[in-house]
Amino acid sequence: MLKAFLILLAGLSAAPASLAAPAAGVGTCAGKPEQACLFETIWTAAGALPATKQQRLAPLFLDTVRLSPDSALVQTWQARLPGVKPAAPRAANYAEDQARAVIAETGWASFTARARAGGAPFNLGRPEIMAAGVRLAPDAATARRLIDAMFDLAVSGASHSRLEGDFETQDFGHALAELSMQRCDLVAFDRAVALTAAPDGLRYALWRARITGGASALASRIAYNADADDTRHVRQALEGYRPILALGYCNR
Structure with missing residues (x-):
């Protein structure tokens, strides 16, 4: 939602340093390292939410970042979000x-x-x-x-x-x-x-990108559909990107 994204950009300077993400270049990953760019974009989208909701997303966000093989990237985000505890363990299957x-x-x-x-x-x-x-x-x-x-x-x-x-x-x-x-x-x-309740959902778009390649092309969608109240947009972005981090792309 563009309105929420503009509100985010206006309010980033007032956000706590540990929870704010730079706005420069958000929405495009052309010519940038994919993982660093997408995590920046996702966390910036989370910044459209009230601080308490963004803080509740931080454990899931960091758990997803930790799937990256880029240790420097992981360390950077751990430093930006200090004191965030790991997400609760998944329930029995x-x-x-x-x-x-x-x-x-x-x-x-x-x-x-x-x-x-x-x-x-x-x-x-x-x-x-x-x-x-x-x-x-x-x-x-x-x-x-x-x-x-x-x-x-x-x-x-x-x-x-x-x-x-x-x-x-x-x-x-x-x-x-x-x-x-x-x-x-x-x-x-x-x-x-096509059988799902939300065939055009962001999570499925990212899952499809695992097969076709190029999840970075979805950066603008992640950025400009940021929601100022509902955490589902960010959760879907993280749930969609996790398999790419954990399994890699199909064509590589």
């Missing part, structure tokens, strides 16, 4: 635990059939449990069968009601988009994102 339990109980032969039927434990979080199954699959053929089943269920909207079906379709779309991004499958990614 329910979906993976359930997938492992099904595999241990019935083996891979029945996993897909049970998922399609929708009985326990697939009656709660079926897209996520099936996605966990894909990641645990012993071979490419098994993973492919599960992915095909996920797309079938997403398209059919198989559920107990129309409303539930819509929500599950969106959840399948998100889970499949993440899988496709991790597997560097652009065709499947675009198909999956």
Whole structure:
């Protein structure tokens, strides 16, 4: 949102030094090191928020920065944001635990059939449990069968009601988009994102950039859509960029 971005630029001089980011050149990463530029842009976008909300984002921001292999960049941000504690550890992976339990109980032969039927434990979080199954699959053929089943269920909207079906379709779309991004499958990614609740979302644009390359091209979008109240814009930027830092680009 341009208004929020302009408010940010006007107020940067009054912000605490540890939480303010320089505004010069924000919004373009042409000819600049990608990671340094994007982190500058994301943190500047966070500066559009009230100080208390920006401070709450600092642990997630620094945790994302620490994924960078550039130790000098990490040290720079740690110095700029002193005293920020690490983000809270992620909760136990329910979906993976359930997938492992099904595999241990019935083996891979029945996993897909049970998922399609929708009985326990697939009656709660079926897209996520099936996605966990894909990641645990012993071979490419098994993973492919599960992915095909996920797309079938997403398209059919198989559920107990129309409303539930819509929500599950969106959840399948998100889970499949993440899988496709991790597997560097652009065709499947675009198909999956079309099923999500927000196919034009920033997180998906950054995930797509992992496959196609050039996340820095999204700097202007990150900068000029800064929100003066809602943290979701910055969170999506961080969630979108994390896989690029953790896994690298598909074409490199």
